[in-house]
Amino acid sequence: MDKFWTHAFQQLDLQPRDHPLLLTDFVTTSDDTRKVWAEKAFESLGVPGLTIATDALLALFATGRTTGVVVDVGYTVTDVVPISNGAILKGEAQRLELGGKDVVDRLVQLLMEAERAYWTVRSHEAIANGALQRFGFVSAGHTPGQVCAPAKDELDVYELPDGEVVRLGDARLGLFFSSDN
Helix, strand or coil, X not given: CHHHHHHHHHHCCCCHHHCCEEEEECCCCCHHHHHHHHHHHHHHHCCCCEEEEEHHHHHHHHCCCCCEEEEEECCCCEEEEEEECCEECHHHCEEECCCHHHHHHHHHXXXXXXXXXXXXXXXXXXXXXXXXXXXXXXXXXXXXXXXCCCCHHHHHEEECXXXXXXXXXXXXXXXXXXXXX
């Protein structure tokens, strides 16, 4: 970690002793790890000040709030962190083994079932990633009938770089609510 921090300060052309350091971490980071970071920051770098803050807390503060629930959806996991008056409720924080990759995998499955079996799995992944980046949204509803999304025709067609058009159809609504679930 020392080498990384030293390299970062060198790339920024800054002297660590002249600048306080802000480190962000996850809610699951242990106090022992934070202590090691603090020792290295003060002893190795000589920073004049250090703040170690949880990314979820900083995200909530960035919205101007001190109380709320931060949902951080990553590639493979989702963290749900409740915060009350600027304090993380650590015992209530949850990590779900579900992330963006799972959404892509589900859309790939739905596309493959929708008469696109002649494409490779890699093709399906590229299409699913592109479609999700362009059309992805979070629904306020809890069942397919309650989905609050832009008009269907706005989200139904995805054009590939070669000009071929993929109709997403009901696959876009079936990510987690398919008829066989």
